Amino acid sequence: MGTDTRTLVQQLLKGNRRAAARLMTLAETMSPKAHAAIKQIYEYTGKAHIIGVTGPPGSGKSTLVDKLINEFRKQKKRVGVVAIDPSSPFTGGALLGDRIRMNRFATDLGVFIRSMGSRGSLGGLAWATHDVVRILDVLGKDIIIVETVGAGQSEVDIIKLAETVVLLTVPGLGDDIQTIKAGIMEIGDIFVINKADLDGADRRYVELQAALNLGERQQSWDPPILKTIASSGEGVEELVTAIQAHHTHLMESGEIQQNLERRCSAQLETIVEHSFIRKLFVQTEEREYFLHLVRKVSAREIDPYTAAELLILRLVQPSKVGESS
């Protein structure tokens, strides 16, 4: 088992795509082997520029990502893509769509595309996505693009993952204004009005600008608003320029380090949270103890805070807490 993973890691470090794909599958199933692999490769990560592309369903994210890949390839950049399928069981088609849309890069060794579904991931999609990004990083990708639906609401919190967040919106989406009000503005480094060929793009621009002026941003970066027509590729070159300008800004201002610490802190929290919760659901004895405490809380024999303390103690030091509590 150990040597198996080690072999895969060795191959990955040499740029083997097959090994990368196998490690990603392990990561998706949250196998302990994947975690063993991450421990071995972590020191080689941190080279890629991670870009999040997020926005409402159907706003043209995949179409735009396809054009972005093309643009980065012109610059001889090696590109990795992670397309995350929303948790709905009805999106099997969307997943297939992503694969077909980006199919033209199937024979380009400088491009690696991975679609990820959230079904059966035991709530661990966020975790698995981080690992897949790390694997792409070690595989030698200069640019890693993560496509995810929504922002803030989805399980994969793009801000915990990406250095540069591209927030997509489209003209004439009434609901979208709600999202803007709900504080989504804070997370965008670059705003894109896609489908600018449709009516209402100018109005959306004015709305976005007003929303941006209202918010008090802490950062020294002034987020640009761009218009694109992803289906024809119009505006994509300008978007790449903006993405690279943001990266330069992060490096020159030193914000890249602050952001890294913020993201590492969020990642560590996620891992600890999942490890605890997994134990409660996967390990029989812990599960029984959990249910035992639930009964006690419902019978008002103990309060939920005490129960939580006992639970944490039990998970950290199993020998110290017995069935008596």
Ligand SMILES: Nc1nc2c(ncn2[C@@H]2O[C@H](COP(=O)(O)OP(=O)(O)OP(=O)(O)O)[C@@H](O)[C@H]2O)c(=O)[nH]1
């Ligand atoms: N008119 C117009 N249509 C576009 C544009 N960009 C994308 N589309 C179309 O919008 C539809 C949805 O595009 P996708 O790229 O699949 O959108 P998505 O945001 O990735 O969708 P999900 O991943 O399912 O949330 C497709 O039919 C695209 O051809 C654009 O700039 N203008």
Ligand SMILES: [Mg+2]
């Ligand atoms: Mg898509």
